[in-house]
Amino acid sequence: MGRKKPVIVLAISGASGSLYGKEIFEALFSVGIEIHLIITDTATKIMKDEISLDLSFFSKPGVICHDNHRFDVPVASGSFLTSGMVIAPCSMGCLGRIASGVSSDLLTRVADVHLKEGRKLILLPRETPLSAIHLENMFKLSRAGATIMPPMPPHTSRPASVADMAKIMASRVLDQLGIENDLSPRYEGAQRA
Numbered sequence: 001m002g003r004k005k006p007v008i009v010l011a012i013s014g015a016s017g018s019l020y021g022k023e024i025f026e027a028l029f030s031v032g033i034e035i036h037l038i039i040t041d042t043a044t045k046i047m048k049d050e051i052s053l054d055l056s057f058f059s060k061p062g063v064i065c066h067d068n069h070r071f072d073v074p075v076a077s078g079s080f081l082t083s084g085m086v087i088a089p090c091s092m093g094c095l096g097r098i099a100s101g102v103s104s105d106l107l108t109r110v111a112d113v114h115l116k117e118g119r120k121l122i123l124l125p126r127e128t129p130l131s132a133i134h135l136e137n138m139f140k141l142s143r144a145g146a147t148i149m150p151p152m153p154p155h156t157s158r159p160a161s162v163a164d165m166a167k168i169m170a171s172r173v174l175d176q177l178g179i180e181n182d183l184s185p186r187y188e189g190a191q192r193a
Contacts, residue, residue: 006083007034008177009075009114011107014042015126017089018050019162020151022057023170024088027183029060031174036075036082037065038107040094068106076109084120084177085110088169089151092127092134098146099137121146122176124169147176157185 008028012021021043028035037058039047047053058065066073074080087094087107094107103109114121123146127134138148153159153168164184171183 009036009085011038011087012043013091013094015089015091017126018047019166020088023166027170035063085114086122088124089126090123099140
């Protein structure tokens with residue numbers, strides 16, 4: 001029996017920075033990952049405002065889009081095997097609910113499943129400045145096994161645009177998932193004249 005391709009849950013919550021979710025989606029799709037997508041209602045509105053993107057963009061062969069209001073789907077169960085989950089961007093409200101174990105929608109339920117099953121959970125929190133509550137919630141999730149990746153792209157690769165910075169973050173997320181990629185240049189040390 002052949003090895004099944006990796007399965008990743010990608011969630012886009014209602015925070016500024018929807019470009020990160022789009023870039024990660026495109027990167028995962030381009031390497032043939034099975035994507036289970038969850039997009040909140042607020043994220044749908046923000047994507048339209050920020051990057052003129054609507055849900056039809058994500059309607060691609062092999063992409064499974066889930067209604068964030070339903071819990072009766074396989075991805076909500078610990079018995080549904082995945083290689084990890086990414087929430088990009090992750091609003092502080094979403095992060096707080098996950099940190100508190102409050103599964104108020106499919107996104108937070110699936111994140112809770114990833115924590116309880118010890119699977120990879122990567123959050124790209126979007127807010128600044130950070131309050132003590134935000135920092136405590138991130139620390140709590142980090143101790144619980146989540147990877148906290150605020151979208152702070154390195155400038156050593158000299159990104160020329162916001163899109164370049166989003167690609168760099170997508171590359172770093174794929175690195176965390178163990179997925180080979182060449183989305184952005186790798187650091188090769190200081191260039192001497």
